[in-house]
Amino acid sequence: MTPSALPLGDPAPADGVLPAQAAVGAGHRKFSLYTHIPFCAVRCGYCDFNTYTATELGGGASQDAYAATAVAEVEFAARAMAASGLPERRLSTVFFGGGTPTLLPAGDLVHVLAAAVGQWGLEPGAEITTEANPDSVTRESLQELAAGGFTRVSFGMQSAVPHVLKVLDRTHNPAKVPQAVAWAREAGLDVSVDLIYGTPGESLADWETSVRTALSYQPDHISAYSLIVEDGTKLAAQVRRGQVPAIDDDDHALKYELADALFAEAGFSWYEVSNWARTPAHASEHNLTYWRGGDWWGIGPGAHSHMGGVRWWNVKHPTAYANRLGAGESPAAGREILDGPTRDMERIMLLSRISQGLELNSLSEGARRAVAGLIAQELVDPAQAFAGRLVLTLKGRLLGDAVTRALLD
Structure with missing residues (x-):
């Protein structure tokens, strides 16, 4: 997921060529790809990610054309990496995040993945994940994703309690989650579910219900994130006006401790502060790429990338992003070289x-x-x-x- 606010940095060159530092030791580092799909059916009140509903896109950008634009950046990335002296490396992980990637047809996601595999190839056992809203998948779409090379799906469950989902402006029906998980299992995909704790009005009993419900689906992996009220969001305005209570750090701590105990009781182990896996093999290798400071190229508007201590980020709006690539130029808005x-x-x-x-x-x-x-x-x-x-x-x-x-x- 890509934050909406871009950092300050130095200008990025139009040809995308990276400083020499990016190539130093690259042959000993794994290489991953992140693809940002910036579309949502509705904007959730707590969300500060770089996402757009259909009415917010404006001219020059569309969901229908997005896959082709993402492929154009894949091709641009391959040329820029070669020109930068980076060694040939196969992809160890690929992650489609958003937004809601599965708002695009499964065939579009498979098309972008196929373009990336065509450029770089895959390491044996490569992990290929897409995020999904439980309402945005069907049995057929999940089967198409699996047939196209995806190995894993991460469902945005957030809560099993309707009044909590309402505060978050989540529109999915909680009853759809077990159906979506069953379809993913049937397609042969590993399953992760995402939860959020600390929503205003969520009791400890509500949170326990959500955790136990998520565990009842027998996923391979669970992420549990504390709710952060970001400036500029609908939720921040509601807190400021006193319509919903402010975040309580002690409440967050109690809910984290409860979740960790229930996950451990179910056989899950933590491998990162907000992530638990059924076995070490089910830990998200893509997540670990970030925590280990690995190399990844971020495709899409607002997406961030990192290679060998060089970090850069793309322009935010899908129209500006598409226009840059249409002109054969880097979509990067800025970059920094870490000392x-x-x-x-x-x-x-x-x-x-x-x-x-x-x-x-x-x-x-x-x-x-x-x-x-x-x-x-x-x-x-x-x-x-x-x-x-x-x-x-x-x-x-x-x-x-x-x-x-x-x-x-």
Whole structure:
């Protein structure tokens, strides 16, 4: 998913050629592709992602033409990477996010995937995922996706409780989720479900109902994200006007602890602060690409990319995006080249979030000294630390920002 606000940065060249830094060591890094589908049937009140309903698109952009435009960026990306001296690498993961990717016909998603595979090929066992709204799929569309190479689908369930879904402006019928999961299973796809906790008016019992309901579908993977009220959203305005209560951090913590306990009881293990998998093989390799600071090219308006410490982001609006590519130019709005200290800071911030953790000998002397205090505060697992790794405890996952600050001070 792509945030709507773009960062500041340096201008990006029209030919898309990357600085030499992007190619350094690239042969030892995996390569992934993210494809942003910026369309939604309705805009959810909490959403701050770069998405558009049909009435918001304006002239020069359409859902019907989008697949062809995305393919044009795939082809542009392959040329730019070759011109930048990056080695040939096959794709290890592909992820279609949004928005609601499955608002496009399954054949369009398969077409974009086929273009990417034609350019780069796939690693053996490559993970290929699309997000989906439970109302936006059919048995036939899921079978078409599976036949076209997709291996995984992530359903935006968010809650099983109607009044919570109403606050979120989610339009799907909760009863559709088990049907969609069954169709995905029938097609041979792995299944993930996404949940959101901390919605105004959601009780602890409501949240438990949602977690237990999600587990009853026997997914392979579950994501549980705390609701963040983003400036400029409908929900932020409702909170400001007092129409719905503000977010409560203690409520979030209680719900996280409850979810983690219920997931563990069902045999799921956390591998990243907001993600749990039935087995290590079911962890999202695409998610882990981000947390491990890997290389990925982001296709689509507003999509972000990263290679070897070079980060860039595309123009936001689908019309501007299509016009750039139609002119044979990079759709990038800006980029930044991360220096050594920034890359190290981000490495600590990201790797500390996953269950694999950080090697203590990769930390500075000052950070290693801070670990003893983090153990005393029960934020870091002592047994793992004595074995040479920094891994968060449950309390540490709730206070991850404090851990990062301690390591960077």
